[in-house]
Amino acid sequence: MLKKEIVRLLTGFRQFKEKFYAGDDSVYSKLQNGVQAPKTLIIGCSDSRVDPAILSSSGPGELFVVRNVANLVPPFDPDGGRHGVSAAIEFAVVNLKVENVIVLGHSQCGGIRALLNPENTMAGGFLQQWVKIAEPAKTRAIALASSDDSVPLWRLCEHESIRTSLENLRSFPFVAEAIETRGLTLLGIYFDIEKGELLEFNDKTESFTPISL
Ligand SMILES: [Zn+2]
Incomplete structure (x- = not known):
C-alpha cells in the first residue's frame, strides 16, 4: 500500500x-x-518554501529553473568536470536564448547557515564543499556586519551570496556575450519569507530594495 x-x-x-x-x-x-520557449531562467534554492513557479504563479513552459542549495552559481570553470548548474545555464542561454536570468535568494536559507556554521554540517561532506562557492559573500558579509550590526549576519550573507552568483554568471563567456549582443538581463531578487516581500538588488546603490507591486 x-x-x-x-x-x-x-x-x-x-x-x-x-x-x-x-x-x-x-x-x-x-x-x-x-x-519549449521559456523567457526566463531562474536559479533558486532547493528550499521547499521557495519554488519559483509557485512564487510567480507561472504555468508549464514559462520558466526554466535550476535549483540547488543556496541558489549558487559556480564560477566559469571549463575543467571537464560534471558541472550540472553550468550545463543548465548554458542550455538556457545558448540553446533556449532566454531573455532574463534571475538569481532568487531567500531568508532563513539553510545553505547560508551551513556556510556560516560549517560545524553543524557533515565533516568533509558535499554540503560544506558546495557552499564554499559563496565564500566571497561570507567574507563581505562579515565585514559589513562588523561596521553595522542592525542587519543580522545571516541576512547580509544571503544578500551577498546573490551578488556572488551574479558575478559568477558574468564570468561565463556566453552569458557576457548575450548581455552584450542581445540584451540578456541579469537580476538578483531576495524573497523575505517572514514579510512575504520581494527585494531587488540595485547595481547602482549596491543594496537590496523592496519591489513595490
Ligand atoms: Zn535556501
Missing part, C-alpha cells in the same frame, strides 16, 4: 492533469512536439 504522502502527490498529479490536459486547446497541447 502506498504511503499517505505518496497518495497525496498522486492526487495532486490528477488535479494537474485535469487543469493542463483538458480539451483540444489545453496548455500541454501547445507544449508538445519538443517545443
Whole structure:
C-alpha cells in the first residue's frame, strides 16, 4: 500500500492533469512536439518554501529553473568536470536564448547557515564543499556586519551570496556575450519569507530594495 504522502502527490498529479490536459486547446497541447520557449531562467534554492513557479504563479513552459542549495552559481570553470548548474545555464542561454536570468535568494536559507556554521554540517561532506562557492559573500558579509550590526549576519550573507552568483554568471563567456549582443538581463531578487516581500538588488546603490507591486 502506498504511503499517505505518496497518495497525496498522486492526487495532486490528477488535479494537474485535469487543469493542463483538458480539451483540444489545453496548455500541454501547445507544449508538445519538443517545443519549449521559456523567457526566463531562474536559479533558486532547493528550499521547499521557495519554488519559483509557485512564487510567480507561472504555468508549464514559462520558466526554466535550476535549483540547488543556496541558489549558487559556480564560477566559469571549463575543467571537464560534471558541472550540472553550468550545463543548465548554458542550455538556457545558448540553446533556449532566454531573455532574463534571475538569481532568487531567500531568508532563513539553510545553505547560508551551513556556510556560516560549517560545524553543524557533515565533516568533509558535499554540503560544506558546495557552499564554499559563496565564500566571497561570507567574507563581505562579515565585514559589513562588523561596521553595522542592525542587519543580522545571516541576512547580509544571503544578500551577498546573490551578488556572488551574479558575478559568477558574468564570468561565463556566453552569458557576457548575450548581455552584450542581445540584451540578456541579469537580476538578483531576495524573497523575505517572514514579510512575504520581494527585494531587488540595485547595481547602482549596491543594496537590496523592496519591489513595490
Ligand atoms: Zn535556501
